Amino acid sequence: MxxxxxxxxxxxxxxxxxxxxxxxxxxxxxxxxxxxxxxxxxxxxxxxxxxxxDNFLNEERYAKAFVSGKFRIKKWGKQRLTRELKQKDIGKTLITMALQTISDHEYLNTFHALAEKKAESITETNPLKKKKKLADYLFYRGWESHLVYDKVNELF
Incomplete structure (x- = not known):
């Protein structure tokens, strides 16, 4: 051993x-x-x-970097970001502060671009199944339900 x-x-x-x-x-x-x-x-x-x-460890800086990176690279919505940060024992106040670093304009643009790109790639022919696939994908990414439902109905 x-x-x-x-x-x-x-x-x-x-x-x-x-x-x-x-x-x-x-x-x-x-x-x-x-x-x-x-x-x-x-x-x-x-x-x-x-x-x-010695400032090697800073939860606020961590939360902001995490939100920024996962939003820009993985295109996660606020709900997924919140859930992931909670799993890392980050406090509510810090999560809120970190989420505020994303501008509403950038947030919505990212959401619409992601939804439209995914919608084009779905090969399903049944319109209901197509809607469900898109909605499931966006929910998994952590986007808010009102955004998801509005977009799914707009696209199909």
Whole structure:
């Protein structure tokens, strides 16, 4: 059986600084990583505090980066973004603040472009099945139901 490497607090801190500087991280991800490195709870707390003091770890910055990236790249709607951030234990206030970084104009333009592109790619001939496929796709991406239903009815 192979023994797992153990880390001193300083080694773990350096490793986590690198982990956080490479990509924005939330508290939950860092704590899980430290746990898998077999750090004791006191050491995890100490390292987390140090990372926050040195600005390697910042939930507000994380939430904004997450929302911006997932919205622009994966074209997720606000409901999916909210759900994913809640799973990462991000607070309601920070989620609201991060979602406000998306302008209403950009949000709606992205939604319409995504819906129209998907509608063109659906090969289904039955109009009801076609509507359902588009609606399911947009709901999975986290777009609000009133937007989805209006768009589906407009397109088909």
């Amino acid at each position: 192979q023994s797992q490497k153990t880390y001193t607090v300083d080694e773990a801190l350096k490793k986590m600084e690198h982990f956080c500087s490479y990509q924005e991280r939330c508290h939950k991800e860092v704590a899980q990583k430290l746990y898998t490195m077999r750090m004791i709870p006191d050491a995890i707390d100490h390292i987390m505090v140090k990372l926050m003091q």
